[in-house]
Amino acid sequence: MEDPGTNEPSNVPLETETLASLPDFADPSWTRVPSRAGKYLVCWRSLAGSVLRNQDFELEAWVLRDGAPVRDAELTVSGWMPAHGHGMLRQPQAEARADGSFRVAGMLLHMRGHWQIFFEVLEGALSETAECALDL
């Protein structure tokens, strides 16, 4: 199984002052993924500690803009296996929490191989997607 932390991007700064009360996203348990246009930084981790193939798990995810959690946004998480031509069998459910994080239930990556994980952030009428890879 892949350590999710290996997808950590290298060039997105963390504003540690702003994040003082937030989780330590520099911890290896977190994967930090910039959105495609650079508007957001999505930080996520498996609440099970790791991502196990074909086993249910939940994610904790934070959507940051300029180092601060983005509130009033919708988060949609999905997965795709490009070599297979199919994705996940479920639509995970992201629930916004009072602390600004999201709890994503229903994650299940059912096959071994290369997965693309998409975090689509919808804020107002605009959306932007962060993408990372998992090899299971």
Add this chain to the structure above:
Amino acid sequence: MSTALLSCLALAARQAPSEVAALIFPAEERAILLELSPLPEPPRDPTNAVFESAAAARLGQALFFDARLSADGSISCASCHSPAKSWTDGKPLARGLSGLARHTMTLWNVAHNRWFFWDGRKDSLWSQALGPLEDPREHGTSRLAILHVIAGDPGLSRAWREVFGELPELGDARRFPREGRPVPAEPEHAHALAWAAMTPEDQEAVTRAFARVGKAIAAFERQLVSRSAPFDRFVEGLRTNDAAAMAALDARAQRGAMLFVGKARCVLCHDGPNFTDFEFHDNRVPVGEEGGDPGRKLGLRQLRADPFNTLGTYADDGGESGRIKLGLLVRESHLGKQFKTPTLRNVARTAPYMHEGQFASLAEVVHFYSRLENASPENPSERIVQPLDLGAEEEVDLVAFLESLTDESLPDELRGPPPTPYVPR
């Protein structure tokens, strides 16, 4: 597959070397093989309050082998899931009372499954057990008739009381006819008319008891475990660098193991210690005619409409596990015809193969995946199903590996009805 090639494969199998020289397994293949054994305990079933009750399992065992649970007294669960045939029937298509369109699946390690039947139209083992009982093509009986059988049998009724408490008041013939069940598609059916004459409260009491019939049978089926095959001894040897243990697989089977996790890519779908990803695929197996069995596509619709699904009121966890498992399930198999990936444990004992029993032998199955001759059209959502182009020797090796997954070492007392449906004190 040609007769000549089959003969060639059979000859090669007879000439397999008896000496065992452990192969050197590359790190990647070794790592995958270590993931395929041992098989853990089946997962808990929170939708079935008695899933691990010995008393319920004993009652379920009695019900499983009882042909009175059929319209004419001729069919029990064991009629198609015969312990003498590795919990299948050995036929291409199941027979039941009047014949079915699919092959009987084995019950080995069935409690590990996420979905049930080839099309996944059930999402719990107990709910699966209910389906054939009221299917006119299989047992052809009804929930009321089953409960009357239990109530009229001193042993069964004693066992029932000890596991579940009191049955509904079946002695009142006006409230509880001898037969009856919901038949939405045939409102004039005798079973439907009898059912419609009952009060909603009595219908509910009967249906809840019927669900418990399935829960008892599921508790029995949970014990049908196969996890001590030669392959498991081999993996333990691989894990501990014990050459003697690795010798549980001869050189041909070891080469087959390497193919299984490598070039042949079987492990993509037949993954994990039960050799299944528990999900559905269009494996391009030849089908009779276009417009036929839609597999998962229809099964998913049936599952969502099923009052016995894990979101329903008969699930003992109040629908909690179904909230994720079924509630978030969105994928309609709109491309191709998907069927469940079966376990490969004891696969050498469960011929014929595929959902319509299309292949008579493992050699035929492996040869199909090697060449994809007469395959159904390519499916864009199953790009991984491509010809493997295996050589004849490689096909034999792969079959030898599949044969190494055989372990039918079940206690004899589980292979037939129990002496009593209740646990003696």
